[in-house]
Amino acid sequence: MSGSQSPATSEPTTSESTTSGKIPVTVLTGYLGAGKTTLLNRILTENHGKRYAVIVNEFGEIGIDNDLVVGADEEVFEMNNGCVCCTVRGDLIRIMDGLVKRRGKFDAIIVETTGLADPAPVAQTFFVDQDVGEAARLDAVVTVADAKWLSERLKDAPEAKNQVAFADVILLNKADLVSEADLARVEGEIRAINPYAKLHRTTNCDVPIDAVLGRNAFDLGRILDLEPDFLEEGHHHHHDDDMQSFSARIDGPVDPEKFMPWISNLTTIQGPDILRCKGIVSFPDEPHRFVFQGVHMILDGDLQAEWKAGEDRSSRVVFIGRKLDAEAIKAGFLDCAA
Known part of the structure; x- marks a missing residue:
């Protein structure tokens, strides 16, 4: 990680480094009602044998409904500053610092942002804070999109478009509620914004866990091994x-x-x-x-x-x-x- 505190000095280094030993972090985003909590619950209840620390960013003063986030063995932390911005980035750094001290008690971290959030400041946290960057790595940004309402949100909600643009993995959820023709049209709208994310059609966010976690989506070498034409011009x-x-x-x-x-x-x-x-x-x-x-x-x-x-x-x-x-x-x- 660059670990720089100022964008002006954020030039990447060419020193040899490795992600081994760093805690993988998945950022889970998507517009209100798309199904993020459904996906989170699916992750926490699957029989995968892993332990996750969960950081939830709720919009407004009422924190997460703990009845919705299940799994007694999971760690749940709340950021109540509302929209994820610089203020919440400080909150996230504070929580991450605490989690790093307890490393070994969990396998990975999931950050669920509010549906009104631009995921950029969360993703940036893993680059701009040196301590966080040395201890954790951003595994992937996963966006849950509502197949029925995404087209409308792309017209009136810039956040929804940003969430699609930032994604490494996109779940086009509630696919059972729309026709095949509408699904194809919405997928075209997604691809117009982000041609490079891995796209899955889902119902109730039913997707293999390894499709969203452990993606190492920023290791482009791995992606190119799987999809050799991933970066091809004109693809x-x-x-x-x-x-x-x-x-x-x-x-x-x-x-x-x-x-x-x-x-x-x-x-x-x-x-x-x-x-x-x-x-x-x-x-x-x-x-x-x-x-x-x-x-x-x-x-x-x-x-x-x-x-x-x-x-x-x-x-x-x-x-x-x-x-x-x-x-x-x-x-x-x-x-x-x-």
């Missing part, structure tokens, strides 16, 4: 009026002396409009792949798995955001070619 053909998603590729390595300042400068200047960025790049004479991800102005990156013998060592990046000059960003990336 996705949807677009959204105000939300953009695009990728770029260099058939070979990038010059770190060019790439690092470029990506750092880009996210510093255009960070408010960049919801998510991620990529896997090759450096000359470096046996390990450099993997980075960003949330707005916060960047995190390090060297991960080694390139395999004979593997295509191309460099690929993905951006999701608003009001971005896609062609200029692609050109800037191409200028980083070694």
